[in-house]
Amino acid sequence: MKYLVTGANGFVGSNLVKDLLANGNEVRGLVRKTSNRINLKGLDLELVEGDIRNPEDMVKAVEGVDGVFHTAALYSFWSSSYDDFYRTNVEGTLNVLNGAKKVDVDRVVVTSTASLLAHSEDKQSLPKSTDQLPSDYKLSKYMAEKEALNFAEETGLQVIIASPTVPIGPGDYGPTPTGRLILEFLNGKMKGYVEMKFNLVDVGDVARGHLLAMEKGESGERYVLGHKNWSLSEVIGVLARLTGLPKPRFEIPYPIALTAAWIDEFFEGFLMNRKPAVPISAIHSTRVDERIDPSPWMEELGLPETPTAESLKKAVDWFLENGYVNKPEAVKS
Secondary structure, eight states, X not given: OEEEEETTTSHHXXXXXXXXXXXXXXXXXXXXXXXXXXXXXXXXXXXXXXXXXXXHHHHHHHTTOSEEEEOOOOOOSOOSOHHHHIIIIIIHHHHHHXXXXXXXXXXXXXXOOGGGGGGSSSSSSOOSOSTTOOSHHHHHHHHHHHHHHHHHHHHOOEEEEXXXXXXXXXXXXXXXXXXXXXXXXXXXXXXXXXXXXXXXXXXXXXXXXXXXXXXXXXXXXXXEEOOEEEEHHHHHHHHHHHHOOOOOSEEOOHHHHXXXXXXXIIIIIIISOSXXXXXXXXXXXXXXXXXXXXXXXXXXXXXXXXXXXXXXXXXXXXXXXXXXXXOGGGSOO
C-alpha cells in the first residue's frame, strides 16, 4: 500500500513512517518547508512540502495514495491566539478530508487525543459539553474530531479516529509537554512537581496502533491507543532509577502552581508575546484525572504493550544522543 502521512516529521508521525516502511508499505510524507526533519534522516520515503492549512496543498498531497494518516497538529499548552489552534487542528483536518474525498482515497485515520475522554462521565466517549476543557488545544481537537466524524457521515469517506493517551519514546524533538517534563528532570530543573494522573503508551505502539486502525478499524469509530495508568510521582521514581539522578524535593500545591502560572503568562505571554514557561492551561490540566482503561480497544486491535520503563529508557536515550541534556555524563547509561 502507499500511504500519505501528514506531519511526517513529528513525534507520532515519524514513528508511524518507520513502522509503515518496516511493514513493506510505500510512504509519502507531508512536511512544511520549515519543518525540522531530524526524525526522517535516512528513511526511504517520498517527501512533499505543503501545509495542511492550504486546501490546494492537500489535494496535491493525497493524489495517488491508498490511504491517509493525518497526524499533523498544533500540540501546545499555549499560543498567542486561538486562531492558531483552529486553523491548524480544525480547518487543517477538514482540508485533509476534503482532499482525500476529491481524489477518491478510501480511508483516512485522523489522530485525535484520548485526553478528551477524561472530561466525559464514562471515559469512553467525547464530553457532551466543551465547558470544562482546560485548554485551547483540547477545544480544537474536540472540534476537529466532531467535524471529522460529521464529514464521514455526510460524504461516505471512511474516517477512523486514533486517540493516543500520552505517548513517550524516541523522536520527541519538539519536545511535547510530556517530553519537556522528562527533559526538565534530566537537566536538573525539576525542583518540584505538581501531581497529575495519566495513561502512558510507547510511541512505537501508537504508531502500530494507527496501522492496525487503518487495517481493522471501522469508519466512524474511535480507537484509544494506550497502555498503563501512572501518576507523575511514579514516573519520576522510574526516571530516577533509570538515570541515577535525584528526585525533586517536594510536591508543589496546586494553588501555588496556578498563581505562578498566572504571573508567568501575564508577563511572558501577554506583555512579551512569547511562550510562557508555565502556561495556565498546563496547570489546569493537572487537575484532570486522565487515567483510562484502554484494554477494550487494545484487545480489538491487537495493540502491543511495551513496558513503560522501557519506553522511558528509549526517551532518555534519544534525548542524550541528540544533545538535549546539558550534563550527559551525570546520567547513568
